[in-house]
Amino acid sequence: MSQIQKLLLIAHPDRHDTPALQRATALAGQCGASLHVIACVEPFATFSLLARHVQNDARENMLIAQRERWENECRLQRGRGVGVEMTSSVLWTTDLRTDLLQAIGELQPDLVIKDIQHESAFKRSFATPLDWFLLRECQQPLHLVHSAQHPLPRRIVAAVDPADPRTLINGINDRIIAAANGLALQCNAQLHLLYIYDCMPAYMANRAEGAVAWVDLVEDMRASLHNAFVRLADDHGVPQERRHFLMGTPLRGVSRFAQEHEMDVVVMGRVHRTGVERLIGSTTEHVLDQIPGSVLAVGA
Known part of the structure; x- marks a missing residue:
């Protein structure tokens, strides 16, 4: 920002x-x-x-x-x-x-x-x-x-998703981090980077392959997603101790992380949607009901 x-x-x-x-x-x-x-x-x-x-x-x-x-x-x-x-x-x-x-x-x-x-x-x-x-x-x-426990934010987290093709095409991850970093600099706040990755969709698509194949799939997926996350963090110079790569569902994971780590601001993206996606709503929309502090939404 x-x-x-x-x-x-x-x-x-x-x-x-x-x-x-x-x-x-x-x-x-x-x-x-x-x-x-x-x-x-x-x-x-x-x-x-x-x-x-x-x-x-x-x-x-x-x-x-x-x-x-x-x-x-x-x-x-x-x-x-x-x-x-x-x-x-x-x-x-x-x-x-x-x-x-x-x-x-x-x-x-x-x-x-x-x-x-x-x-x-x-x-x-x-x-x-x-x-x-x-x-x-x-x-x-x-x-x-x-x-606003701290009216001037002290801890800001950028919630990204380097695996979503839409975020790669429109560059929303870079804008999320840039906005979070800009706000952190202006407020003298800590900047954290968060990625909640979800393996359940892959499990549902491959559950007939058996338990051993599932374990291998999860490990391969985790390694691939972690590499993408590390590249993104490296590109923006996020310190190692402020990188958070966690497994879970995005909605619960982001909310839980923000609460446990006392984040004042969660910076998230918003992607314009149509049809069923518009009806269901995005993670950013639903997290409003659960976030303990505040959300900064950055457009695509």
């Missing part, structure tokens, strides 16, 4: 001093970047049932409340003397996703920051969560924050 100069925080609709705000102000102060906060106000469930003049009054009151809230926060940040240039705007919207993408496109921030919003599996079956939508459609690097 190049030097961060412009940050955009998508404000939490209900809460104020959130992990994403803490992360955004810490990064802005560390990098000398400007921080703009956009607060989106949507009509409540029974808004359309109100008389027109009542709707107008309610909308204006909601906008004023949010505007005053964030203007006060901007004044507080300036008063703390930490050098954060913070501005805010309030947007009334009846089409949150479209309006957010339009605002992001107009502002062209170096990094978009937002609190992770957890949705139940039942709710996800009827509608794509906003975080998933942004992962798929937002063109800028997207930083989704669950918690």
Whole structure:
């Protein structure tokens, strides 16, 4: 990630001093970047049932409340003397996703920051969560924050997959590591490299070959994947003690590693998908429900 100069925080609709705000102000102060906060106000469930003049009054009151809230926060940040240039705007919207993408496109921030919003599996079956939508459609690097034990990250891990043909074609692994390394340099944080390799698909395809053949297959596969991982780590100068090559399923493996090693940020890739892949969702999308710290998603 190049030097961060412009940050955009998508404000939490209900809460104020959130992990994403803490992360955004810490990064802005560390990098000398400007921080703009956009607060989106949507009509409540029974808004359309109100008389027109009542709707107008309610909308204006909601906008004023949010505007005053964030203007006060901007004044507080300036008063703390930490050098954060913070501005805010309030947007009334009846089409949150479209309006957010339009605002992001107009502002062209170096990094978009937002609190992770957890949705139940039942709710996800009827509608794509906003975080998933942004992962798929937002063109800028997207930083989704669950918690910020350290507002300024201290430990950052780049989660890569050198075996996936798509990552080799579009160079996403290099971009993941570059983004993680850039953020680590700007935050004076440790950079780690993680690859969770999964042998189960190969087992399912070759289970008729017998146990001995399976053991040989796993060992050959492990050696091949490890060589690819080492080449990638060598290319980017990652120290030996910060390389992590582990067997498991990507979803559980990444989440478990981040928790056990107290990672503040997990940097992952996102690949645009269609059809069934879009319906199922990617590892990056599903890991949002399990990650203890935060995710930085880098586009292909």
